[in-house]
Amino acid sequence: xxxxxxxxxxxxxxxxxxxxxxGWDMPIAYGSQIEEHHAVRNDAGMFDVSHMTVVDLTGPSTxxxxxxxxxxNVDKLAKPGKALYTCMLDETGGVxxxxxxxxxxxxxxxxxxxxxxxxxxxxWIEKQAAAFGVSVRERPEFGMIxxxxxxxxxxxxxxxxxxxxxxxxxxxxFAALETExxxxxxLFLARTGYTGEDGFEVVVPNTRVVELWKHLHAAGVAPAGxxxxxxxxLEAGMNLYGQDMDESVSPWEAAxxxxxxxxxxxxFIGRAALEQHKADGVKRVMVGLVMDEKGVLRHGQKVLxxxxxxxxxxxxxxxxLGKSIAFARIPAGEPGDVRVEIRGRDIPVxxxxxxxxxxxxxxxxxxx
Amino acid sequence: xxxxxxxLLFLKSHEWVRINDDGxxxxxxxxHAQEALGDLVYVELPEVGSTVEAGEGKGVAVVESxxxxxxxxxxxxxxxxxxxxxxxxxxxxxNSDAYGDGWIFKIKYSNLGEKDDxxxxxxxxxxxxxxxx
Numbered sequence: 001x002x003x004x005x006x007x008x009x010x011x012x013x014x015x016x017x018x019x020x021x022x023g024w025d026m027p028i029a030y031g032s033q034i035e036e037h038h039a040v041r042n043d044a045g046m047f048d049v050s051h052m053t054v055v056d057l058t059g060p061s062t063x064x065x066x067x068x069x070x071x072x073n074v075d076k077l078a079k080p081g082k083a084l085y086t087c088m089l090d091e092t093g094g095v096x097x098x099x100x101x102x103x104x105x106x107x108x109x110x111x112x113x114x115x116x117x118x119x120x121x122x123x124w125i126e127k128q129a130a131a132f133g134v135s136v137r138e139r140p141e142f143g144m145i146x147x148x149x150x151x152x153x154x155x156x157x158x159x160x161x162x163x164x165x166x167x168x169x170x171x172x173x174f175a176a177l178e179t180e181x182x183x184x185x186x187l188f189l190a191r192t193g194y195t196g197e198d199g200f201e202v203v204v205p206n207t208r209v210v211e212l213w214k215h216l217h218a219a220g221v222a223p224a225g226x227x228x229x230x231x232x233x234l235e236a237g238m239n240l241y242g243q244d245m246d247e248s249v250s251p252w253e254a255a256x257x258x259x260x261x262x263x264x265x266x267x268f269i270g271r272a273a274l275e276q277h278k279a280d281g282v283k284r285v286m287v288g289l290v291m292d293e294k295g296v297l298r299h300g301q302k303v304l305x306x307x308x309x310x311x312x313x314x315x316x317x318x319x320x321l322g323k324s325i326a327f328a329r330i331p332a333g334e335p336g337d338v339r340v341e342i343r344g345r346d347i348p349v350x351x352x353x354x355x356x357x358x359x360x361x362x363x364x365x366x367x368x
Numbered sequence: 369x370x371x372x373x374x375x376l377l378f379l380k381s382h383e384w385v386r387i388n389d390d391g392x393x394x395x396x397x398x399x400h401a402q403e404a405l406g407d408l409v410y411v412e413l414p415e416v417g418s419t420v421e422a423g424e425g426k427g428v429a430v431v432e433s434x435x436x437x438x439x440x441x442x443x444x445x446x447x448x449x450x451x452x453x454x455x456x457x458x459x460x461x462x463n464s465d466a467y468g469d470g471w472i473f474k475i476k477y478s479n480l481g482e483k484d485d486x487x488x489x490x491x492x493x494x495x496x497x498x499x500x501x
């Protein structure tokens with residue numbers, strides 16, 4: 001059975017093309033996916049991300065529990081409202097999911113996890129939480145809209161009551177605020193997102209999510225589908241669970257070393273395996289690729305390097321760059337001239353650092 | 369759904385063919401297909417002079433949208449005599465004019481009898497509609 005978000009009928013009214021996305025009936029695009037991409041890069045766009053799962057953790061030992069559950073260190077979350085991106089690992093150091101942890105109160109942390117991994121995430125979290133007496137509560141009564149782009153914050157702030165506008169404007173990056181939206185609707189406003197642009201991810205009760213969407217639309221925020229969300233996040237150098245990483249991949253191999261906190265004395269799940277993996281030498285690395293020739297890099301294509309074969313993880317056409325880019329996992333070491341096998345032909349590509357695009361502009365050396 | 373020109377024949381895999389007076393035929397993809405694919409960003413054209421066989425089997429060309437790559441089959445057998453070079457720089461022409469400027473290649477057909485296996489605009493229209501469900 002396919003799940004539907006509260007906005008399903010609204011997407012259909014807007015003429016969206018709907019697709020099955022991890023068991024959810026979601027809009028891939030309302031018209032041109034490329035125009036939606038540019039709307040987010042140049043102005044403001046919004047995504048229905050209500051299929052993502054909000055999980056609230058409560059109890060006096062919640063912080064202690066999270067020190068064990070995730071690989072990044074929640075002690076970086078000193079002030080209520082602050083957020084942290086992290087991986088949740090299994091005992092072998094494989095990635096169960098990537099998620100955001102929000103610190104709300106000492107006895108209350110909120111997680112936002114991927115849609116497709118919801119069931120296994122909840123089972124894992126509940127299993128680990130038992131020993132800490134932490135209560136794990138999924139919040140299906142919430143919807144979520146991501147409002148992204150250089151003008152996204154101001155367009156949303158314009159809808160807020162006068163007395164909360166200033167607070168919302170002052171909200172720092174990777175921080176959240178519990179506040180009130182138009183007509184008193186309760187909002188959880190987080191300055192996070194998945195496009196490389198500034199903006200907010202807004203958690204709102206399902207009963208009010210359509211109302212908020214319509215307010216945003218009237219304020220000039222363009223509806224954008226999951227297709228544009230994918231090209232935006234790829235340009236922004238952000239991993240997609242299931243494509244760029246999963247349980248068979250350690251964070252060292254998924255360019256996520258920056259999210260691993262090997263702080264002294266904290267025994268998080270997967271730590272021993274991660275340390276062993278590093279000591280043994282990490283054999284595969286994730287790199288960015290740019291193709292200057294015409295064509296499109298796609299998931300699964302073979303990558304040929306001086307050290308052997310690798311494969312394309314996420315790949316696609318980058319509308320901001322007008323050419324194709326990809327992440328690839330290749331053998332570690334100096335790769336030499338790298339080529340990608342596309343329909344029997346070897347096409348040269350460049351290995352680059354990512355992100356490919358930041359603040360709406362190609363990073364140096366990406367455009368070629 | 370846009371109007372389908374009456375002089376076209378179709379494969380159920382969404383390619384159209386227009387049989388010209390000079391022994392050639394022009395091939396493209398349907399408006400329904402371009403809409404389903406979304407923004408096209410690359411077209412891999414066949415080589416002029418190559419021989420193609422009719423029907424779904426071996427891809428003759430490839431169209432790539434932001435979402436995915438799709439093989440294009442030839443409705444008729446023959447030799448490729450011309451390709452639409454404009455698509456190399458402007459693949460989106462297929463999105464804007466699938467039945468006109470967005471044509472993909474022309475062939476000198478070898479067996480016109482094959483056209484009896486193709487769908488008429490009305491028959492194709494039914495295929496396209498049932499696709500939407």
